[in-house]
Amino acid sequence: MNEKIIALGDSLTLGYPFNEEKSWVAILREEHGLNILNKGINGDTTEGMLERFESDVVKQRPELVIITGGANDAFNFVPVQDMIYNYREMIRIALDNDIVPIIGITLPVDDEFAERKLKKFRIRIWEYCEEHSLHRIDFYSELLDTKTGLIKEMYDFDGLHPNPEGYRAMAKTAWNVLKRIINSR
Template identity: 45%
Template sequence: MKVVAIGDSITYGFPYTPDSAWGNLVNKELGIPIINKGVNGDTSAGMLARFSNDVVRCSPSHVIIMGGTNDACAGVAAEEVYDNISRMVDLAVQNGIIPIIGIPIPCNYSKDERILGLYRADMREYGMANNICMIDFYSAFMEAGGRQTKLELYADVLHPNEEGYRVMAKVALNLLKDKISAG
């Protein structure tokens, strides 16, 4: 198993280094390569533009695709983000790579969170309709009942702190352990 994680600053590990990122923490725990292709400030369009170079070229068995936060901050239409995510999934499948969609964590700007919520709904619907595995990072950052964000997991209004990255790693770890045991 070899995994590429493509995304934005939340994949990269901002405001820290990639050593603190959830993918690196999973790598240390499972001992499987997780190549961090998170780029600070990137959008789903940017991820799509670099997908062939950053993912396909690495020949992974799996790719974790997680984006949308910067799109929401820029007010990008949900249809455009849906198209970008679905095109990355298609590229993965065409190249024999198993896609996994990462459901983005909450954003603590209410206007941007409303937009990001639309993206999440689209990602979940797309994943379920197409039998694509998903990692639900969002739910791990919500209090029981799903009405309040766990603010103690944030370094700022968008990015996890070190504890937040550990929570993300635990969620990814649980899913990837299942993938390993399933063969």
């Protein structure tokens, strides 16, 4: 696959607490031969992602960008409207540069306050994607234990990050969306 893809995000993109080679991004690269770069940074917020969007995404000249973040914003008391603004700006910049934005829906977290904020954020970003016909990778629904509201135990490392099997599930979820997008281009 020749399409260049950037995965922009936080520790869930980077592959924390394991190394980058265990990330869902690396799994896609290895198992499906994708030309995908991991631009995940531990602890990054949507504001940080927006600040580095030009250097980490636009200057790399990809065809596609996967944007996945928000958990650190929720832990840092960032208002949902600011998170949405940052996403909308990244989407706008991507589209202005002929880059297809794909929105990764972030995982549940084991913190009541942060999860309440993330729920609102997920709903708002999902609706925005619907209104603007944007592609989504629904990591959330794939790894969610509907009984507990947390990451499924078989995929959970620490209540926030997946274990290696969780990263594999994220890669599978991303691949199911990416192959449709790539094959339609």
